[in-house]
Amino acid sequence: xxxxxKVLRAERDWTQAELARELDVSRQTVNAVETGKYxxxxxxxxxxxxxxxTTIEDVFQPEEEP
Amino acid sequence: xxxxxxxxxxxxxxxxxxxxxxxxIIAWSLLWMVSWTAGALAIGREWLAAEAAGVVAxxxxxxxxxxxxxxxxxxxxxxxxxxxxxxxxxxALAFGVGIVxxxxxxxxxxxxxxxxxxxxxxxxxxxxxxxxxxxxGYRRYS
Numbered sequence: 525x526x527x528x529x530k531v532l533r534a535e536r537d538w539t540q541a542e543l544a545r546e547l548d549v550s551r552q553t554v555n556a557v558e559t560g561k562y563x564x565x566x567x568x569x570x571x572x573x574x575x576x577x578t579t580i581e582d583v584f585q586p587e588e589e590p
Numbered sequence: 591x592x593x594x595x596x597x598x599x600x601x602x603x604x605x606x607x608x609x610x611x612x613x614x615i616i617a618w619s620l621l622w623m624v625s626w627t628a629g630a631l632a633i634g635r636e637w638l639a640a641e642a643a644g645v646v647a648x649x650x651x652x653x654x655x656x657x658x659x660x661x662x663x664x665x666x667x668x669x670x671x672x673x674x675x676x677x678x679x680x681x682a683l684a685f686g687v688g689i690v691x692x693x694x695x696x697x698x699x700x701x702x703x704x705x706x707x708x709x710x711x712x713x714x715x716x717x718x719x720x721x722x723x724x725x726x727g728y729r730r731y732s
Contacts, residue, residue, distance in 0.1 A: 544605075548605065549605065549670050549671065549672070550603055550604050550605050550608070550670040550672065550673060551603050552603050552604070552670075552672060552673075552728075552731065552732065553670055553671065553672040553673075555732070556672055556731040556732075561730070561731050562672055562675070562731055564671070565671050568671060
């Protein structure tokens with residue numbers, strides 16, 4: 525799954541640690557989500573969307589079919 | 591690469607809640623191990639009557655062991671979700687290594703190729719495989 529988390533974070537000039545604190549997760553989790561190594565749970569995806577005042581679909585998009 | 595290096599040296603990468611729960615697990619584990627070792631010594635060196643020592647040691651060890659399990663369950667329930675995933679994958683690895691390794695070794699032991707293993711050997715194998723699984727998980731998701 526692709527996501528815009530890094531872009532959204534950069535727009536607000538937040539560090540990964542700051543975002544992690546806001547989301548109540550580890551910085552490693554933020555990093556793994558940003559790099560696409562880990563897909564967050566639905567509750568965390570909702571928290572991310574709510575934090576950036578947007579929708580889940582705006583943050584996360586499925587990989588395009590080959 | 592820099593991020594990976596930083597992660598291993600910076601405990602702030604995990605949440606404060608995870609660190610607090612891990613400290614609880616360590617404390618209960620230490621108490622459990624001390625009680626188990628003391629019980630084994632008390633029985634082995636006949637400090638107390640064998641039966642009484644056995645009952646006391648088993649009860650104390652079981653009680654502290656259950657407390658350790660409850661602390662671990664709390665850690666898993668409250669853990670950061672990626673940390674929980676890494677932990678569960680490490681548990682699966684430890685379980686798999688223990689079962690496969692134990693069964694394989696049992697066959698080799700029965701055929702006389704190696705000395706027959708005891709249950710404690712399988713447990714040790716699982717205990718060693720768990721941190722390896724944790725390290726693999728950290729590397730995979732870092």
